[in-house]
Amino acid sequence: MIEYRPLRIALLGAGSVGGQVARLLLENKNELAARVGAELELIGIAVRDLNGKRDSAIPRELLTTDAEALIMTADIVIEVMGGIEPARTLIRQALLAGADVITANKALLANHSTELFDVAEQVGAQLYYEAAVAAAIPIIRPLRESLAGDKVIRIMGIVNGSTNYILDRMDSEGLSLEAAMVEATDLGYLEADPKLDVEGYDAAQKIAILASLAFHTEVDLNSVHREGITSITPAQIASARENGYVIKLLAVCEKIEADEDGEAGVSARVYPALIPREHPLASVRKAFNAVFVEAEAAGELMFYGAGAGGSQTASAVLGDLVSAAKRHVIGGPGLADSAHADLPTLPISRITTSYQIALEVKDQPGVLAEVANIFATHNVSVETVEQSIANKRQNPTAQLLIGTHDAKDSALTAVVQALSSSKVVDSITSVIRVEGN
């Protein structure tokens, strides 16, 4: 029942994702044609160097270095080359030429999505990007379509596989950060520049994309608060475990209502946080990703899977390709994502969370009262205090592990500030946020 002309598909990039996209397109040719109602014809694959090393799935006769010429005759352009340029210029050109575009490029979207969506809207073309966040885990489509009649309250994601692997190995095997990073490097989990992972840049890009979509508002990557995992110690991991928590690098976004500190807006942030072991995110092990969504009517949802990998990313690209191709054949609804809510992105000081703070204090009368007083002064309510005494001969000290109730992050920061300058506090060993309680 193929009644429509073949659709012309151009592929930009022939790396690990491009190779898998080409393989799936060619291997599943007949099934895809049956699903779409038209043949999907791969008309060319743009690469920088015709003689580079390639996946054997890439038909060499389709390779070209002239990406601009290739996209001009395509119905649908798949961009899996990565990086900002020339991807950005090529996607603009493709959209302006009337092609629908599918991209797996999170860096590009996190930095230039408004520009690209504007171009797409002007010309009535579509830009699909399921593969740009968490690879094959369907998260863009559920946010955009399944929850279209609901309201997202908050998203908490484990969206960087390598840091989750590192933290998981520190937790399950007691490894040091350095040893876990060596393992992750050996397994090929870390980016060429590991800072992108361990300092939270990759997660920040992804949460900027998710926040924009969930709250119909433009979230600038530069306004995402970002803390990485480089200062996480085995002692913090062990303490978390003893107390029924696990440390995960969380990417969080949520709607914040207007209050005495300012207007309503969106918070987007990345930081390591304690989450209770019974929380569904705690069971996300190894390099897996998961996105936990709270919505008004739907309640709690979680989407779990491999957040990276050539074939996983290609699976998401192919899902978008089938949607785009069907729209060519039968016509279809525009994506109609818009920044209609137009909310500001708020600083971290506006969020409400709780802290767990580990202190080394002098073991002498009145210390606990003084510490408690610091919390009270800043209107931060203490939920738990655990004290353990290490009687060093010369200088007896006590360890305090203090868990707070929810409070404004600004108040918690002020507490930490005050503690650090208090005479009874020898040192602050750990400050970490708690989520998911």
Added chain:
Amino acid sequence: MIEYRPLRIALLGAGSVGGQVARLLLENKNELAARVGAELELIGIAVRDLNGKRDSAIPRELLTTDAEALIMTADIVIEVMGGIEPARTLIRQALLAGADVITANKALLANHSTELFDVAEQVGAQLYYEAAVAAAIPIIRPLRESLAGDKVIRIMGIVNGSTNYILDRMDSEGLSLEAAMVEATDLGYLEADPKLDVEGYDAAQKIAILASLAFHTEVDLNSVHREGITSITPAQIASARENGYVIKLLAVCEKIEADEDGEAGVSARVYPALIPREHPLASVRKAFNAVFVEAEAAGELMFYGAGAGGSQTASAVLGDLVSAAKRHVIGGPGLADSAHADLPTLPISRITTSYQIALEVKDQPGVLAEVANIFATHNVSVETVEQSIANKRQNPTAQLLIGTHDAKDSALTAVVQALSSSKVVDSITSVIRVEGN
């Protein structure tokens, strides 16, 4: 930017789901209109009895007992009345009148989906049913769209919340089945007829729907193998825990290739099974649901959330409503689900799995050899044997806990049969399948 005429929405049913659908439709009127590009006008709510007790969100002036008249003037009909009739006849009439239909009715779909999809296809109308399986958890749309360019290998779901609650309480609190059932009843988790839950009928309906969708083939509800949880004992739960497993009621479907026992086909089944505690499904606690999908390119995915509840189901209905309404406004791809693969549904004997078998045997020389011989005769390979001796004075017996490697279910059944008639076996205390290893 509302340019399209208002769309006329008819609601059939005003129970807990209907009340929430009405509430969301009315409360989010403006957001929905902005998203769709047309107003969604609730034109009437069909009920059996105008004077029944209602959610306060239901506007009484919209109530009518004349469902047939109501659907004749609707663009989109939402069926949340449940049950086979009159839902089936009304949905047929609505489709034939050209309306798109959204249903949350799993029993109807599990029994009559082919008929209803055929009617929809004939007239070019659409039938949406995200809410029919696992409420707000987006699983229909990901299977239909996100994985449209991939191939599903297998689905394992915890799709019945009440039985998951019961098994979770038995596991975490050591409750008996009866005590856990009382709790579940008190919490309103069990259906009016608890058999539908505890004997796996509800889960069987859901996996029939998922299997049909995942494998593009018609899966008859009667061909779903079904075992409930009524024979699960605290001893089995405790043994599972000791061995690093947890018992879950799993609904499984998978593609089975042709082999020496017959042609290729689909297996769909429901049974309690052991799964390793590290498996993502093991962390699904209380009355939550989750669907674990393995696909060729995407790898492992899991979708988690509340699988029931009025507002959760309504969230899924609204997601479908926005899709259906957008299609009215802008035109859109048909769902184009088809049973093109047309595979047979295979009997349980064709599946490959592993068993864990607990036996009470005579504690005398040669017994283990004889038991091992029974496994070998049927070509079932033993992976683990644990023996514990209970020296009853008169009649010394030993407990054997035997884990098998993967084998055909028919061979495993034959082993159990042979064990039960063996002279050295006093009794078979537990036979349970293992999944997710």
